[in-house]
Amino acid sequence: IVMELIEGKSLAEAIREDGTLTPRRAAEVGLAILDVLRSAHREGILHRDVKPSNVLIAEDGRVVLTDFGIAQVEGDPSVTSTGMLVGAPSYISP
Numbered sequence: 001i002v003m004e005l006i007e008g009k010s011l012a013e014a015i016r017e018d019g020t021l022t023p024r025r026a027a028e029v030g031l032a033i034l035d036v037l038r039s040a041h042r043e044g045i046l047h048r049d050v051k052p053s054n055v056l057i058a059e060d061g062r063v064v065l066t067d068f069g070i071a072q073v074e075g076d077p078s079v080t081s082t083g084m085l086v087g088a089p090s091y092i093s094p
Helices: 011-018 023-042
Strands: 008-010 055-058 063-065
Touching: 008 011, 011 055, 023 055, 023 063
Parallel strands: none
Antiparallel strands: 008 055, 055 063
């Protein structure tokens, strides 16, 4: 696997170090993440672990979603078994 080296920091680090994002920047980051997820879902890929530490903010301002380590293909019967928890509990939807 070959991956791009992203010079920058995670969204979690950016918030911790620089404070809350401006509403405009929060919208830009959110829309960029949605664009990535739309592309992944179009290909049948479920990320399953979207959280601030898996979002990188490059030095040039680009937003990159990382860590597809627990991603699954949509329709795979083993995506999640009943009673099984996958992802970070703080960011799992109800």
